[in-house]
Amino acid sequence: MGEMEELRKEADNLKDQITEARKVVQDTTLQEAVAGTTLVGRVQLKTRKTLRGHLAKIYAMHWGTDTNCSKLCVSASQDGKLIVWDTLTTNKVSAIPLKSSWVMTCAYAPSGNMVACGGLDNMCSIYNLKGKDGNVKVMRELAAHTGYLSCCRFLSDSEIITSSGDCTCVLWDIETGTEKTIFAGHLGDCMSLAVSPDFKMFISGACDFTAKLWDIREASCRQTFSGHESDINAIGFFPNGNAVITGSDDATCKLYDLRADQELITYQDSGIMCGVTSLAPSLSGRLLLAGYDDFNVNIWDMLKAERVGVLAGHDNRVSCIGVSSDGMACCTGSWDSFLKIWN
Amino acid sequence: MEDLDLPQMKREVESLQYQLAINRVSSITVTELVKWIEGCVCDDPFLNPELMRANPWVEKGKCVIL
Numbered sequence: 001m002g003e004m005e006e007l008r009k010e011a012d013n014l015k016d017q018i019t020e021a022r023k024v025v026q027d028t029t030l031q032e033a034v035a036g037t038t039l040v041g042r043v044q045l046k047t048r049k050t051l052r053g054h055l056a057k058i059y060a061m062h063w064g065t066d067t068n069c070s071k072l073c074v075s076a077s078q079d080g081k082l083i084v085w086d087t088l089t090t091n092k093v094s095a096i097p098l099k100s101s102w103v104m105t106c107a108y109a110p111s112g113n114m115v116a117c118g119g120l121d122n123m124c125s126i127y128n129l130k131g132k133d134g135n136v137k138v139m140r141e142l143a144a145h146t147g148y149l150s151c152c153r154f155l156s157d158s159e160i161i162t163s164s165g166d167c168t169c170v171l172w173d174i175e176t177g178t179e180k181t182i183f184a185g186h187l188g189d190c191m192s193l194a195v196s197p198d199f200k201m202f203i204s205g206a207c208d209f210t211a212k213l214w215d216i217r218e219a220s221c222r223q224t225f226s227g228h229e230s231d232i233n234a235i236g237f238f239p240n241g242n243a244v245i246t247g248s249d250d251a252t253c254k255l256y257d258l259r260a261d262q263e264l265i266t267y268q269d270s271g272i273m274c275g276v277t278s279l280a281p282s283l284s285g286r287l288l289l290a291g292y293d294d295f296n297v298n299i300w301d302m303l304k305a306e307r308v309g310v311l312a313g314h315d316n317r318v319s320c321i322g323v324s325s326d327g328m329a330c331c332t333g334s335w336d337s338f339l340k341i342w343n
Numbered sequence: 344m345e346d347l348d349l350p351q352m353k354r355e356v357e358s359l360q361y362q363l364a365i366n367r368v369s370s371i372t373v374t375e376l377v378k379w380i381e382g383c384v385c386d387d388p389f390l391n392p393e394l395m396r397a398n399p400w401v402e403k404g405k406c407v408i409l
Contacts, residue, residue, distance in 0.1 A: 003349065003354060004349060007349075007352045007353060007355075009353065010356050011352070011355055011356050011359055014356065014359035014360060014362075017363050018359070018362060020366065020402055021363065021367055025352060025367045025368065025369045025370060026369075026370050026373060027369055027370050028370045028371065028373045028399070029370070029373070030373055030376075030377075033373045033374050033376075033377050034377055039378070039380075040390065043389060043390075048398070048400035049400055071399070087402055088356075088400060089398070101404070108380055119346070129387050149398050175356055184354070185355070186398070187347075217407045220364055221358050221361070221362065222361075222362065223362055224362060233361075237349070238376075239383070240376075240379055242372065242376060242379075243376060257369040257370065257372055257373060259367070259372045260367060260368055260369065260370045260373070261365065261367045262370065263377075264377055265374065281385045282387050282389045282390070283383065283386060283388065283389070284353050284383035284384045284386065284390065285379070285380050285383065285388035286382055286384050286387060286390060287387075287390070288384070300361060302380070303377060303380060307388065321383065326388070327386075327387055327388050327389065328394075328395075328398070329387045329400060329401075329403055330389075343388065343389070343395065343398060343400060
Protein backbone atom coordinates (compact mmCIF):
# COMPACT_ATOMS: atom_id res chain seq x y z
CA MET A 1 0.00 0.00 0.00
CA GLY A 2 2.75 2.39 1.03
CA GLU A 3 4.80 1.86 -2.11
CA MET A 4 1.83 2.47 -4.36
CA GLU A 5 1.07 5.77 -2.61
CA GLU A 6 4.68 6.88 -2.96
CA LEU A 7 4.73 6.04 -6.64
CA ARG A 8 1.47 7.91 -7.17
CA LYS A 9 2.91 11.00 -5.45
CA GLU A 10 6.06 10.75 -7.54
CA ALA A 11 4.02 10.50 -10.74
CA ASP A 12 1.99 13.60 -9.83
CA ASN A 13 5.19 15.44 -8.92
CA LEU A 14 6.76 14.55 -12.27
CA LYS A 15 3.65 15.72 -14.13
CA ASP A 16 3.84 19.06 -12.31
CA GLN A 17 7.52 19.37 -13.23
CA ILE A 18 6.68 18.70 -16.89
CA THR A 19 4.00 21.42 -16.77
CA GLU A 20 6.57 23.84 -15.31
CA ALA A 21 9.20 22.91 -17.91
CA ARG A 22 6.65 23.63 -20.64
CA LYS A 23 5.85 27.06 -19.16
CA VAL A 24 9.53 27.96 -19.07
CA VAL A 25 9.98 27.59 -22.83
CA GLN A 26 6.74 29.30 -23.77
CA ASP A 27 7.69 32.75 -24.98
CA THR A 28 5.39 33.10 -27.98
CA THR A 29 1.87 31.89 -28.60
CA LEU A 30 0.51 31.00 -32.01
CA GLN A 31 -2.06 33.80 -31.68
CA GLU A 32 0.74 36.35 -31.20
CA ALA A 33 2.77 34.95 -34.07
CA VAL A 34 -0.14 35.25 -36.52
CA ALA A 35 -1.57 38.58 -35.34
CA GLY A 36 -0.60 40.11 -38.68
CA THR A 37 -1.62 37.17 -40.86
CA THR A 38 -4.71 37.51 -43.03
CA LEU A 39 -7.39 34.86 -42.77
CA VAL A 40 -7.45 32.51 -45.75
CA GLY A 41 -10.35 33.22 -48.14
CA ARG A 42 -13.39 30.97 -48.23
CA VAL A 43 -12.35 27.50 -49.42
CA GLN A 44 -14.90 25.82 -51.65
CA LEU A 45 -14.17 22.28 -52.74
CA LYS A 46 -16.54 20.39 -55.02
CA THR A 47 -17.31 16.70 -55.21
CA ARG A 48 -15.55 15.51 -58.37
CA LYS A 49 -16.21 11.78 -58.01
CA THR A 50 -18.42 9.53 -55.91
CA LEU A 51 -17.09 6.02 -55.38
CA ARG A 52 -20.05 3.66 -55.20
CA GLY A 53 -19.83 -0.02 -54.42
CA HIS A 54 -19.73 -0.62 -50.68
CA LEU A 55 -22.96 -1.96 -49.21
CA ALA A 56 -22.52 -0.85 -45.62
CA LYS A 57 -20.80 1.77 -43.46
CA ILE A 58 -17.31 2.74 -44.51
CA TYR A 59 -14.96 2.90 -41.53
CA ALA A 60 -11.61 3.77 -43.04
CA MET A 61 -9.75 4.87 -46.14
CA HIS A 62 -6.11 5.49 -47.02
CA TRP A 63 -4.46 7.00 -50.13
CA GLY A 64 -1.63 5.27 -51.94
CA THR A 65 1.60 7.28 -51.85
CA ASP A 66 3.91 5.70 -54.38
CA THR A 67 3.93 7.52 -57.75
CA ASN A 68 2.29 4.46 -59.34
CA CYS A 69 -0.65 4.61 -56.98
CA SER A 70 -0.95 8.23 -55.93
CA LYS A 71 -4.47 8.36 -57.43
CA LEU A 72 -5.45 5.02 -55.87
CA CYS A 73 -6.93 4.55 -52.45
CA VAL A 74 -8.14 1.66 -50.32
CA SER A 75 -11.36 1.68 -48.28
CA ALA A 76 -12.77 -0.70 -45.66
CA SER A 77 -16.44 -1.29 -44.98
CA GLN A 78 -18.43 -3.45 -42.62
CA ASP A 79 -19.91 -5.09 -45.71
CA GLY A 80 -16.78 -7.22 -45.29
CA LYS A 81 -14.81 -5.80 -48.22
CA LEU A 82 -11.61 -3.90 -48.83
CA ILE A 83 -11.82 -2.05 -52.14
CA VAL A 84 -8.85 -0.51 -53.95
CA TRP A 85 -10.18 2.30 -56.14
CA ASP A 86 -8.79 4.18 -59.11
CA THR A 87 -10.19 7.55 -58.04
CA LEU A 88 -9.80 9.07 -61.52
CA THR A 89 -12.00 6.53 -63.29
CA THR A 90 -13.94 5.35 -60.18
CA ASN A 91 -13.08 1.77 -61.22
CA LYS A 92 -12.45 -0.88 -58.61
CA VAL A 93 -8.90 -2.14 -59.04
CA SER A 94 -9.45 -4.85 -56.42
CA ALA A 95 -12.41 -5.94 -54.30
CA ILE A 96 -11.04 -8.09 -51.47
CA PRO A 97 -13.48 -10.18 -49.39
CA LEU A 98 -12.53 -10.27 -45.72
CA LYS A 99 -12.77 -13.18 -43.27
CA SER A 100 -14.19 -10.84 -40.65
CA SER A 101 -16.58 -8.11 -41.71
CA TRP A 102 -16.04 -6.11 -38.50
CA VAL A 103 -13.28 -4.05 -39.97
CA MET A 104 -12.27 -0.71 -38.41
CA THR A 105 -9.12 0.30 -40.24
CA CYS A 106 -7.18 -0.12 -43.46
CA ALA A 107 -3.81 1.00 -44.80
CA TYR A 108 -1.95 1.17 -48.11
CA ALA A 109 1.76 0.28 -48.02
CA PRO A 110 4.05 3.10 -49.26
CA SER A 111 5.32 0.76 -52.00
CA GLY A 112 1.79 0.08 -53.27
CA ASN A 113 2.43 -3.67 -53.01
CA MET A 114 0.22 -4.41 -50.02
CA VAL A 115 -2.82 -3.32 -48.07
CA ALA A 116 -3.73 -4.16 -44.48
CA CYS A 117 -6.88 -4.12 -42.38
CA GLY A 118 -8.23 -5.19 -39.01
CA GLY A 119 -11.01 -4.65 -36.50
CA LEU A 120 -13.00 -6.63 -33.98
CA ASP A 121 -11.11 -9.79 -34.89
CA ASN A 122 -8.16 -8.25 -32.94
CA MET A 123 -5.88 -9.06 -35.88
CA CYS A 124 -4.09 -7.14 -38.60
CA SER A 125 -4.39 -8.96 -41.95
CA ILE A 126 -1.87 -8.16 -44.67
CA TYR A 127 -2.87 -8.66 -48.33
CA ASN A 128 -0.44 -8.91 -51.23
CA LEU A 129 -1.78 -6.90 -54.18
CA LYS A 130 0.94 -8.04 -56.54
CA GLY A 131 0.56 -11.82 -56.35
CA LYS A 132 1.87 -13.88 -59.28
CA ASP A 133 -1.47 -15.03 -60.65
CA GLY A 134 -3.13 -11.65 -60.18
CA ASN A 135 -5.20 -12.86 -57.24
CA VAL A 136 -5.12 -10.84 -54.04
CA LYS A 137 -4.46 -13.14 -51.10
CA VAL A 138 -3.88 -12.88 -47.37
CA MET A 139 -0.15 -12.81 -46.81
CA ARG A 140 -0.02 -12.66 -43.00
CA GLU A 141 -2.39 -12.49 -40.09
CA LEU A 142 -0.78 -10.58 -37.23
CA ALA A 143 -2.40 -11.82 -34.06
CA ALA A 144 -1.41 -10.91 -30.50
CA HIS A 145 -3.54 -7.91 -29.54
CA THR A 146 -6.14 -8.66 -26.88
CA GLY A 147 -8.43 -5.91 -28.08
CA TYR A 148 -9.83 -4.58 -31.36
CA LEU A 149 -7.54 -3.18 -34.01
CA SER A 150 -8.34 0.52 -34.32
CA CYS A 151 -5.63 1.63 -36.75
CA CYS A 152 -2.64 0.34 -38.71
CA ARG A 153 0.09 2.02 -40.77
CA PHE A 154 2.91 0.46 -42.82
CA LEU A 155 6.50 1.62 -42.26
CA SER A 156 7.60 -0.47 -45.25
CA ASP A 157 6.75 -3.82 -46.88
CA SER A 158 8.33 -5.54 -43.88
CA GLU A 159 7.06 -3.54 -40.92
CA ILE A 160 3.69 -2.26 -39.78
CA ILE A 161 2.47 -0.46 -36.65
CA THR A 162 -0.94 -1.17 -35.14
CA SER A 163 -3.00 0.47 -32.38
CA SER A 164 -5.53 -1.42 -30.33
CA GLY A 165 -8.42 -1.34 -27.88
CA ASP A 166 -6.08 -3.25 -25.54
CA CYS A 167 -4.35 0.14 -24.87
CA THR A 168 -1.13 -0.76 -26.68
CA CYS A 169 0.48 -0.12 -30.03
CA VAL A 170 2.70 -2.75 -31.63
CA LEU A 171 5.47 -2.74 -34.25
CA TRP A 172 5.32 -6.00 -36.25
CA ASP A 173 7.75 -7.88 -38.45
CA ILE A 174 5.48 -8.82 -41.36
CA GLU A 175 7.82 -11.50 -42.69
CA THR A 176 7.81 -13.55 -39.48
CA GLY A 177 4.40 -12.36 -38.29
CA THR A 178 5.80 -11.51 -34.85
CA GLU A 179 5.71 -8.52 -32.51
CA LYS A 180 8.99 -6.58 -32.56
CA THR A 181 8.05 -3.92 -30.03
CA ILE A 182 5.10 -3.28 -27.75
CA PHE A 183 4.39 0.37 -26.92
CA ALA A 184 2.51 0.40 -23.62
CA GLY A 185 1.58 3.43 -21.54
CA HIS A 186 -1.85 4.63 -22.61
CA LEU A 187 -4.51 4.18 -19.94
CA GLY A 188 -7.38 3.80 -22.41
CA ASP A 189 -8.15 2.23 -25.79
CA CYS A 190 -5.77 3.44 -28.51
CA MET A 191 -7.98 4.80 -31.27
CA SER A 192 -5.67 6.15 -33.92
CA LEU A 193 -2.03 6.42 -34.97
CA ALA A 194 0.08 8.32 -37.48
CA VAL A 195 3.71 7.87 -38.59
CA SER A 196 6.09 10.83 -38.89
CA PRO A 197 7.23 11.88 -42.39
CA ASP A 198 10.75 10.58 -41.60
CA PHE A 199 9.37 7.24 -40.33
CA LYS A 200 11.32 7.53 -37.06
CA MET A 201 8.40 8.33 -34.76
CA PHE A 202 4.71 7.73 -34.48
CA ILE A 203 1.90 9.29 -32.48
CA SER A 204 -1.12 7.61 -30.94
CA GLY A 205 -4.42 9.06 -29.69
CA ALA A 206 -6.42 7.25 -27.03
CA CYS A 207 -9.51 7.10 -24.85
CA ASP A 208 -7.44 8.36 -21.92
CA PHE A 209 -7.76 11.78 -23.62
CA THR A 210 -4.01 11.95 -24.36
CA ALA A 211 -1.78 11.71 -27.41
CA LYS A 212 1.67 10.11 -27.10
CA LEU A 213 4.75 10.54 -29.27
CA TRP A 214 6.79 7.33 -29.53
CA ASP A 215 10.36 6.80 -30.73
CA ILE A 216 10.08 3.65 -32.86
CA ARG A 217 13.64 2.33 -32.47
CA GLU A 218 14.13 3.41 -28.84
CA ALA A 219 10.73 1.90 -28.06
CA SER A 220 9.94 4.73 -25.66
CA CYS A 221 7.27 7.37 -25.14
CA ARG A 222 8.95 10.74 -25.64
CA GLN A 223 6.07 13.06 -24.92
CA THR A 224 2.46 12.96 -23.71
CA PHE A 225 -0.02 15.66 -24.73
CA SER A 226 -3.08 16.35 -22.63
CA GLY A 227 -5.81 18.94 -22.89
CA HIS A 228 -8.67 17.11 -24.56
CA GLU A 229 -11.74 16.46 -22.46
CA SER A 230 -12.75 13.25 -24.15
CA ASP A 231 -11.52 10.37 -26.34
CA ILE A 232 -9.09 11.26 -29.10
CA ASN A 233 -10.46 9.59 -32.24
CA ALA A 234 -8.15 11.01 -34.88
CA ILE A 235 -4.53 12.03 -35.03
CA GLY A 236 -2.10 13.20 -37.68
CA PHE A 237 1.31 14.75 -38.15
CA PHE A 238 1.64 18.27 -39.43
CA PRO A 239 3.30 18.02 -42.90
CA ASN A 240 6.82 18.98 -41.70
CA GLY A 241 6.70 16.49 -38.81
CA ASN A 242 7.18 19.16 -36.12
CA ALA A 243 3.62 19.30 -34.86
CA VAL A 244 0.74 16.98 -34.11
CA ILE A 245 -2.96 17.46 -34.80
CA THR A 246 -5.63 15.65 -32.76
CA GLY A 247 -9.41 15.35 -33.09
CA SER A 248 -11.65 14.37 -30.21
CA ASP A 249 -15.15 13.47 -29.02
CA ASP A 250 -15.00 16.80 -27.14
CA ALA A 251 -15.81 18.43 -30.51
CA THR A 252 -12.41 20.10 -30.85
CA CYS A 253 -9.16 19.60 -32.70
CA LYS A 254 -5.85 20.68 -31.19
CA LEU A 255 -2.40 21.47 -32.52
CA TYR A 256 0.63 20.52 -30.41
CA ASP A 257 4.20 21.74 -31.04
CA LEU A 258 6.59 18.78 -30.65
CA ARG A 259 9.82 20.71 -30.17
CA ALA A 260 8.45 23.11 -27.55
CA ASP A 261 6.30 20.31 -26.07
CA GLN A 262 3.18 22.51 -25.90
CA GLU A 263 -0.40 22.80 -26.98
CA LEU A 264 -0.52 25.65 -29.51
CA ILE A 265 -4.18 26.13 -30.28
CA THR A 266 -7.66 24.60 -30.21
CA TYR A 267 -9.96 24.49 -33.22
CA GLN A 268 -13.44 24.89 -31.82
CA ASP A 269 -16.69 26.70 -32.45
CA SER A 270 -19.69 27.06 -30.15
CA GLY A 271 -21.85 25.84 -33.02
CA ILE A 272 -20.03 22.51 -33.20
CA MET A 273 -21.14 20.09 -30.54
CA CYS A 274 -20.40 16.72 -32.04
CA GLY A 275 -17.26 14.61 -32.04
CA VAL A 276 -14.42 14.75 -34.54
CA THR A 277 -14.00 11.41 -36.30
CA SER A 278 -11.12 12.03 -38.68
CA LEU A 279 -8.69 14.69 -39.87
CA ALA A 280 -6.13 15.52 -42.52
CA PRO A 281 -4.00 18.62 -43.14
CA SER A 282 -3.65 20.11 -46.62
CA LEU A 283 -0.24 19.96 -48.30
CA SER A 284 1.04 23.22 -46.77
CA GLY A 285 -0.54 22.62 -43.39
CA ARG A 286 -2.43 25.89 -43.72
CA LEU A 287 -5.77 24.08 -43.88
CA LEU A 288 -7.12 21.38 -41.58
CA LEU A 289 -9.92 19.23 -42.93
CA ALA A 290 -11.80 17.48 -40.13
CA GLY A 291 -14.73 15.07 -40.34
CA TYR A 292 -17.46 15.23 -37.72
CA ASP A 293 -20.38 13.14 -36.45
CA ASP A 294 -22.83 15.67 -37.91
CA PHE A 295 -22.13 14.38 -41.48
CA ASN A 296 -19.92 17.38 -42.40
CA VAL A 297 -16.27 18.12 -42.91
CA ASN A 298 -15.13 21.50 -41.59
CA ILE A 299 -12.16 23.22 -43.16
CA TRP A 300 -10.11 25.28 -40.69
CA ASP A 301 -7.46 27.93 -41.27
CA MET A 302 -4.81 26.29 -39.06
CA LEU A 303 -3.07 29.57 -38.23
CA LYS A 304 -6.09 31.75 -37.44
CA ALA A 305 -8.19 28.89 -35.99
CA GLU A 306 -11.32 29.90 -37.87
CA ARG A 307 -13.57 27.86 -40.11
CA VAL A 308 -13.14 28.75 -43.77
CA GLY A 309 -15.18 26.08 -45.49
CA VAL A 310 -17.48 23.09 -45.21
CA LEU A 311 -17.75 19.92 -47.26
CA ALA A 312 -21.38 18.89 -47.13
CA GLY A 313 -22.60 16.01 -49.20
CA HIS A 314 -22.69 12.86 -47.13
CA ASP A 315 -25.93 11.52 -45.69
CA ASN A 316 -24.34 10.06 -42.60
CA ARG A 317 -21.30 10.42 -40.36
CA VAL A 318 -17.98 11.14 -42.11
CA SER A 319 -15.81 8.38 -40.67
CA CYS A 320 -12.55 8.91 -42.53
CA ILE A 321 -10.72 11.52 -44.56
CA GLY A 322 -7.42 11.75 -46.39
CA VAL A 323 -5.55 14.22 -48.58
CA SER A 324 -3.62 12.70 -51.50
CA SER A 325 0.18 12.85 -51.28
CA ASP A 326 0.41 15.57 -53.95
CA GLY A 327 -2.22 17.60 -52.09
CA MET A 328 -4.49 17.71 -55.14
CA ALA A 329 -7.54 15.98 -53.73
CA CYS A 330 -9.30 15.08 -50.54
CA CYS A 331 -11.22 11.81 -50.10
CA THR A 332 -13.98 11.38 -47.53
CA GLY A 333 -15.58 8.09 -46.50
CA SER A 334 -18.90 7.84 -44.74
CA TRP A 335 -21.36 5.62 -42.93
CA ASP A 336 -23.61 6.35 -45.94
CA SER A 337 -21.44 3.76 -47.81
CA PHE A 338 -19.95 6.24 -50.29
CA LEU A 339 -16.54 7.80 -50.75
CA LYS A 340 -16.26 11.21 -52.34
CA ILE A 341 -13.30 12.90 -53.99
CA TRP A 342 -13.16 16.68 -53.52
CA ASN A 343 -11.03 19.50 -54.82
CA MET B 344 -4.43 6.02 -12.51
CA GLU B 345 -6.39 4.08 -9.88
CA ASP B 346 -6.58 1.09 -12.19
CA LEU B 347 -2.82 0.52 -12.42
CA ASP B 348 -1.10 -2.26 -10.55
CA LEU B 349 2.37 -1.90 -9.01
CA PRO B 350 4.53 -2.85 -12.04
CA GLN B 351 2.43 -0.61 -14.32
CA MET B 352 2.75 2.26 -11.86
CA LYS B 353 6.54 1.82 -11.77
CA ARG B 354 6.65 1.92 -15.58
CA GLU B 355 4.45 5.03 -15.59
CA VAL B 356 6.88 6.79 -13.19
CA GLU B 357 9.88 5.72 -15.32
CA SER B 358 8.14 6.96 -18.45
CA LEU B 359 7.37 10.32 -16.81
CA GLN B 360 11.02 10.69 -15.73
CA TYR B 361 12.09 10.05 -19.32
CA GLN B 362 9.50 12.49 -20.68
CA LEU B 363 10.59 15.19 -18.20
CA ALA B 364 14.18 14.87 -19.41
CA ILE B 365 13.52 15.60 -23.09
CA ASN B 366 14.98 18.71 -24.61
CA ARG B 367 12.39 21.47 -24.99
CA VAL B 368 13.10 24.20 -27.52
CA SER B 369 11.69 27.67 -26.87
CA SER B 370 8.53 28.57 -28.74
CA ILE B 371 10.54 30.36 -31.37
CA THR B 372 9.45 27.11 -33.02
CA VAL B 373 6.03 28.72 -33.39
CA THR B 374 7.42 31.49 -35.60
CA GLU B 375 9.27 28.85 -37.61
CA LEU B 376 6.07 26.85 -38.06
CA VAL B 377 4.23 29.91 -39.33
CA LYS B 378 7.08 30.72 -41.76
CA TRP B 379 7.11 27.13 -43.01
CA ILE B 380 3.39 27.19 -43.74
CA GLU B 381 3.57 30.58 -45.45
CA GLY B 382 6.41 29.28 -47.62
CA CYS B 383 4.38 26.26 -48.73
CA VAL B 384 1.03 27.93 -49.41
CA CYS B 385 1.86 28.66 -53.05
CA ASP B 386 2.46 24.92 -53.57
CA ASP B 387 -0.83 23.95 -51.94
CA PRO B 388 -3.40 23.05 -54.63
CA PHE B 389 -6.28 23.88 -52.26
CA LEU B 390 -4.99 27.44 -51.87
CA ASN B 391 -3.39 28.17 -55.23
CA PRO B 392 -5.98 28.00 -58.05
CA GLU B 393 -3.17 28.01 -60.65
CA LEU B 394 -2.18 24.50 -59.55
CA MET B 395 -5.75 23.28 -60.03
CA ARG B 396 -5.99 24.38 -63.66
CA ALA B 397 -5.02 20.89 -64.81
CA ASN B 398 -7.36 19.02 -62.48
CA PRO B 399 -7.24 15.30 -63.36
CA TRP B 400 -10.56 14.66 -61.57
CA VAL B 401 -12.56 17.14 -63.62
CA GLU B 402 -14.57 15.62 -66.43
CA LYS B 403 -13.31 16.67 -69.78
CA GLY B 404 -15.94 17.77 -72.32
CA LYS B 405 -18.43 14.99 -73.00
CA CYS B 406 -18.58 15.35 -76.77
CA VAL B 407 -15.66 15.12 -79.13
CA ILE B 408 -15.90 16.74 -82.55
CA LEU B 409 -14.61 14.17 -85.02
